[in-house]
Amino acid sequence: MGLFFLRRLGVMILTALCLTFIVFFLTNLYPNLEKLAKTQGNMRMTDAEVTQWLDNRGYLQPMPVKYAQWLGVAPGWTREFQQDGQTVVTGRCLDGAVPAAEAAEAPRFCGILQGDWGYSTVFRDSVASIIGTRLGLTGYLMFWVMLLMVPSALLLGVLAGMREGSRTDRTLSTFAITTTATPEYVSGVILIAVFASSAVGLRWFKGTATAAMENPNFENFFLPVLTIALYGMGYIARMTRASMAEVMTAQYIRTARLKGVSFPNIVMKHALRNALIAPFTVIMLQFPWLLNGVVIVETLFNYKGFGWTLVQAAGNNDIELLLAVSVVSVIVVLVTQLISDIGYVYLNPRISVT
């Protein structure tokens, strides 16, 4: 078990390194840097000025060097200037231009390994604090999504799967298929149109969740939660249904029936536990998809969480913020995969990792 865990951890770290390097590479391509220089500096800069601007900020170093600096395994760049008759130093680890003496005392390494996530060029704030706040907001959203999605999906799946082929099964399965076929930007639009638009007249909920960041309540928070939950729900429900239907055909269920155990008892006491093994891994593997849904829903409802930040960072080529966002999302994806694997082993006695 320990060896398995270590191997998985190694693969995880390797994956995370590769992925962040890809993001790093793509965001640091010259046209992207040029756009960054022009949006941060001046739209009418000449090519020479753009090069100068980028060079002064350390963007023109070789790609592996920059990546190592961002990671914190290479010393950050420094550059000396003459300003007001004295030598000042700017650098990756320095806050603006500082005198040479002060610069010598600053730490030489400052990457994410040292806990320095960098500075966001769009929000003009440190990346760590932005990610912290936004993740908090999204975490709150996800909490309610899970609270709505998981129980209702399991209920749907178990009800549909306990009598395969019955009319209840047909109805619930059609509902589940419909929700999986409805991406968030469609269900969100339909839900807003029905429940929040002045044109229909049912103004039960708010069409935007901006107010929910400060003061979430049922009126302004329910639609975004429902929109994300609906898309994931169908898939989990179908997996639960398949697993439940399989368990219901097992020998021991037949034995229980022949023994005269009542149907509710068979479902609750005999079938349910074994039927819930597969959905557990499915729920865990749903996290990456939920991340997708979060981006769409936060954009649609203008809820300024993690997904919204991703769109802002990507749209404006905010390199360090984008890298932090991808690190976080990659870690979320990989950790949930690991948990689902380990959970599967613990829940299913027929499988062992050794």
Add this chain to the structure above:
Amino acid sequence: MEPLTWTGALGPVLTPLMMAAVALFLLALVANWGLSLAGAKSGEIAYENGQAVLVSRSPLDYSMMAMKYAILLFLACCLAYIVAGMAIPDPRTKGIIGTVAGRFAPVWIALLVTFALSIWFKRRLGLYGKLFDSGIGMVGFAIVMFWVFAAIFGGPLDLIVTHDPLNQISGLKNEPPGSVVPNAAEDGYYPYYLLGGDNLARDVFSRMVEGAWEVMKIAPFATLFAFMVGITLGLPAGFYGGRLDTFLSFLANLILAFPVILLFYLLVTPEIVETGIPVYMAAVLFLFPIIFVSVMINSRYYTQPGFRTPVLAVVLVVLGWLYLSLVHQSGTKIDFLPAALSGLDLFDIPGGILVVFVAVMFVNSPTVFRIVRGLTMDIKTRDYVAAAQTRGEGVWYIMLWEILPNARGPLIVDFCLRIGYTTILLGTLGFFGLGLPPESPDWGSTINEGRKLLSIYLHPALPPALSLLSLVLGLNLLADGLREESLRD
């Protein structure tokens, strides 16, 4: 002129009927629930000639019957709208619903012909024919074919659309459905905006139909190419295992661990397009179909060089030419043909579409890879594979002509599901305004534009949203039907 009403002169007749059908259905449903909760059983069943026949009916059966007839009544009303829409020439009599149904006349006829032919010959059509034994499969197939025909007749054949999807007519900005086009007769326009005008005064109905063509141009082909990539890499990974498998699986997991939207933002922005990365990716990814086809032919006819060599040469020349004309785009990074030979370049894919195509393909292929790999690992232990090995067949022959045909069931089902998923991805791209030009009528972009004024004007955003929903739902139902029927053997 008066704006059109929703139901026109048909309304007073058909609307009460439809309402009655809905009310009857709900009543019967409640009665059915109540009765089954109260413990009512269905009537006696007798068996005659192996078929179950109800001898006496209980209240429970009557409630079921009421539900069935309510649904039939509702469908009959819908059919009446379609028939009336095709038969009555005047839009004012048939209303918006009738007129829209009438505009789709070529689609209805094509659907009718397809279904009639397929059901007539269904015993000779293999898995496709068996689809017509499953209710869900038929419904799904009907929805999918509806949009396929709508795309073909509306896009290149220009039959269904009423206006140019990019044309703006002043005075119709955000006008509700059924609005009259001012001075239509003089300017030669169709006299109504059937589903209203959008924020830029373009016809919502025409954009919806054109959007179907945009999706049909990309989604099935991107999925097909993703399958070729996935199959070409997944078969050896599953068959050989070992280092190759570890390496390819690592790559696949790497792409899968990326949040899709982040990947799109990184690949589909104008700055990245400028660096040429998507074009290089296209050059690599489009190699896989050529590899796939040529290895397939080579492994099959390896023992008959006299037949194999000419066939392979012809196929390679044709595919290679297509590949080169596809990859070569003047003005981009891959621009190798000299101007004198530009006649060799058969076609150019507009840059935006190529990038979107590549991005969608790239996102889809790792999942296909994993499915194919899993299936191969399962199938390679079968006896017929061992038999082929004993016969001395080559490795690629075994993979492509023994394993792949036996994995087709799950792959066909996944293909249908994946087209739906690709449609969703295309919509996502449009929703974030990535890739396709902003005035493009594809559903995602239209939803994105419509959502900004959603709380006041519903009509620009809802038609594309519902179209996308119905197409993906149809594909899912079709996949379900196929799965059921292929499991039945």
